[in-house]
Amino acid sequence: MANTAINIAGVEFKNPVMTASGTFGSGMEYGEFVDLSNLGAVVTKGVANVAWPGNPTPRVAEVYGGMLNAIGLQNPGVDVFIERDIPFLKQFDTKIIVNVCGKSVEDYLEVVEKLSETEVDMLEINISCPNVKEGAIAFGQCADSVFDITKKIKNVSKKPIIMKLSPNVTDITEIAIAAEAAGSDALSMINTITGMKIDINRRTFALANKTGGMSGPAIKPIAVRMVYQCANKVKIPIIGMGGISCAEDAIEFMMAGATAVACGAMNFVNPYLTQEVVTGIEDYLRRNKIDDIHEIIGCVK
Amino acid sequence: MKRKVAGQVVINEEIAPDIYSMWIETDLAMDAKAGQFVGVFPANQSTLLPRPISICEIDKSRSQLRLVYRVVGKGTGELSHFKPGRRVMLLGVLGNGYPLDKAEGKHAVLMAGGIGVPPILQLAKDLSGRDSAPIAKDVTIIVGYRDCNTFLKEELEQYGRVIIATDDGSVGTHGNVIDAMKENGIQPEIIYACGPMPMLRAIKTYSEEAAIDAYISLEERMACGVGACLGCVCKTKDIDKHSHVNNARICTDGPVFEAKEVMI
Numbered sequence: 001m002a003n004t005a006i007n008i009a010g011v012e013f014k015n016p017v018m019t020a021s022g023t024f025g026s027g028m029e030y031g032e033f034v035d036l037s038n039l040g041a042v043v044t045k046g047v048a049n050v051a052w053p054g055n056p057t058p059r060v061a062e063v064y065g066g067m068l069n070a071i072g073l074q075n076p077g078v079d080v081f082i083e084r085d086i087p088f089l090k091q092f093d094t095k096i097i098v099n100v101c102g103k104s105v106e107d108y109l110e111v112v113e114k115l116s117e118t119e120v121d122m123l124e125i126n127i128s129c130p131n132v133k134e135g136a137i138a139f140g141q142c143a144d145s146v147f148d149i150t151k152k153i154k155n156v157s158k159k160p161i162i163m164k165l166s167p168n169v170t171d172i173t174e175i176a177i178a179a180e181a182a183g184s185d186a187l188s189m190i191n192t193i194t195g196m197k198i199d200i201n202r203r204t205f206a207l208a209n210k211t212g213g214m215s216g217p218a219i220k221p222i223a224v225r226m227v228y229q230c231a232n233k234v235k236i237p238i239i240g241m242g243g244i245s246c247a248e249d250a251i252e253f254m255m256a257g258a259t260a261v262a263c264g265a266m267n268f269v270n271p272y273l274t275q276e277v278v279t280g281i282e283d284y285l286r287r288n289k290i291d292d293i294h295e296i297i298g299c300v301k
Numbered sequence: 302m303k304r305k306v307a308g309q310v311v312i313n314e315e316i317a318p319d320i321y322s323m324w325i326e327t328d329l330a331m332d333a334k335a336g337q338f339v340g341v342f343p344a345n346q347s348t349l350l351p352r353p354i355s356i357c358e359i360d361k362s363r364s365q366l367r368l369v370y371r372v373v374g375k376g377t378g379e380l381s382h383f384k385p386g387r388r389v390m391l392l393g394v395l396g397n398g399y400p401l402d403k404a405e406g407k408h409a410v411l412m413a414g415g416i417g418v419p420p421i422l423q424l425a426k427d428l429s430g431r432d433s434a435p436i437a438k439d440v441t442i443i444v445g446y447r448d449c450n451t452f453l454k455e456e457l458e459q460y461g462r463v464i465i466a467t468d469d470g471s472v473g474t475h476g477n478v479i480d481a482m483k484e485n486g487i488q489p490e491i492i493y494a495c496g497p498m499p500m501l502r503a504i505k506t507y508s509e510e511a512a513i514d515a516y517i518s519l520e521e522r523m524a525c526g527v528g529a530c531l532g533c534v535c536k537t538k539d540i541d542k543h544s545h546v547n548n549a550r551i552c553t554d555g556p557v558f559e560a561k562e563v564m565i
Contacts (some may be wrong), residue, residue, distance in 0.1 A: 022530070029529040029553075032303050045531075053546040062376075063349050076544045145443040172502055214437045216349060236360035253328060268525040269342070269349045271392070 002285035003292040006259050008237045009185035010159035011121050013095055013260065014291065017250065017278045019132045020264030021124060021243045022071065023045060023165070024251020026085035030073035033271035035104050037093040038278055043262060044085065046101035046126050049110040051077040055131060061197045061206035067265055070131040070209035071100050074127065079109045086118055095121040097162065101129060105149055109156050116158035120165050128166030128191035140166045143178035150182035151179035160185035162239065167226055168194050175231040187230065188239040188262070190223045215265040217243040224256050229258020231298055245273070247280020259300040303393065303527060308389045311365060315451040319372045321381050329364045329393040333359045335423040336399035336518055338556045339366065340526045343376040351392045352376045353523055353552070355495070357419035358426070366465035369419035369453065395526050396556045399493055399516055401436050404428050409437035410489035412478045412504060414445035414496030418453050418462040420518060424493055425460035441487055443478045445500065479503045489513055498565060515560035521551045528553035536564035
């Protein structure tokens with residue numbers, strides 16, 4: 001069988017298939033559908049220093065070829081997460097990547113310091129959530145602030161870090177370059193694209209938060225383009241995501257330059273998706289007589 | 302075990318304006334309980350998410366589920382055109398269902414309104430003991446409709462006394478289900494309910510004042526249906542087990558909640 005193992009910042013993943021933060025909880029819910037040990041990594045829902053209640057409902061709305069969400073990063077806080085979710089995930093033969101969110105630099109640093117003392121493999125730093133008023137995307141939309149927060153997190157983190165980038169910027173490559181320059185070990189892209197839906201019967205916004213992050217197959221071409229642009233500007237590995245609904249989509253991202261991929265909103269449509277993407281990539285490699293997955297990473301120039 | 306499976310449409314017919322009744326052959330029927338729901342996937346790939354639809358009836362001997370749904374948009378509009386024999390993708394079985402044992406030896410009053418009426422049918426069947434030993438001492442069913450399109454009324458009458466309330470006064474009590482209950486001197490010992498939020502709020506208030514147990518089924522926009530996305534939350538009195546922030550997940554902690562536990 002072809003080699004599907006990949007390495008990001010010294011962490012060895014058995015395959016390049018991960019879960020996109022916020023679509024997979026901490027794996028408990030989808031553990032009923034897929035064997036988490038077959039995945040490269042589980043990337044968890046965002047975790048803050050304290051519990052966050054999230055936004056009012058409605059928090060989700062369907063749009064053509066995708067959905068909007070404005071969950072607002074509801075989470076139990078890092079202490080509950082360390083006590084409950086990490087031991088759960090440690091039962092499986094998969095890597096653990098924890099998504100970290102915060103309203104201030106201090107919030108992020110507190111979570112990063114606490115998670116540094118645990119058995120998780122990497123930290124994904126969420127500076128791109130469009131649905132919370134303070135923090136999150138505010139850090140991710142300007143190259144200087146991305147450089148600054150990346151540097152500060154890198155100084156305290158004992159785990160490799162992945163900065164998760166927002167597509168809601170003029171030039172995502174500037175952000176990617178800033179994150180790399182500040183020492184980020186890898187990049188995740190893309191977070192959701194800010195959107196809006198009006199409920200014409202209620203004559204108001206479909207989401208209580210008015211705007212939400214758009215995900216799903218409709219955003220995939222934008223995500224592939226951004227991965228391609230950034231892969232040509234930075235040397236650090238990229239985890240590509242945005243509307244992946246099958247192995248062919250995942251392979252597109254890898255050919256555009258992503259070392260790994262994450263399945264997001266389409267888990268809601270196909271709860272077996274992650275497993276099917278793993279198998280589908282293996283099939284593609286076999287059919288095309290490719291011995292090593294690295295042959296397709298960034299093969300499109 | 303939750304799973305996504307293919308079922309087969311047996312019947313799909315309009316039983317009132319925009320209200321459809323669909324029997325689907327699926328092995329999910331073997332796991333289903335009153336008050337649970339399934340996610341039904343439209344085939345059109347522009348509408349991707351499963352439509353959460355409550356289970357109206359369960360026929361384990363034929364391995365069939367009955368869904369009675371209202372056409373409200375593109376997804377349910379497409380479902381309404383599904384012909385017998387057609388494959389339909391389902392995610393299920395989802396949610397907790399009604400706690401039947403709470404009605405043991407009691408006068409159970411089932412209250413429902415509009416498209417909240419369907420799940421009450423299987424509940425009435427179970428509590429009245431039509432297919433098994435009776436659970437409740439008595440079953441009274443109070444259902445509210447907009448107008449004279451009192452769908453499922455005749456079927457409900459097989460399982461208990463049925464009282465009707467309508468918004469326009471065309472049938473039964475002119476008013477809501479609480480008005481109909483009072484007008485008919487009904488004294489519940491336990492309430493089970495499903496329906497629009499104003500109705501559920503009124504039932505919560507009534508049950509708290511009268512110190513009667515009430516179990517209400519809630520609805521919210523949802524995406525995953527399995528508790529992962531945190532889209533469909535409801536404020537709760539106590540901290541929730543998932544995020545510890547007084548936000549229960551309607552899809553997995555519910556949809557049925559004890560009325561006094563939720564802040565609606």
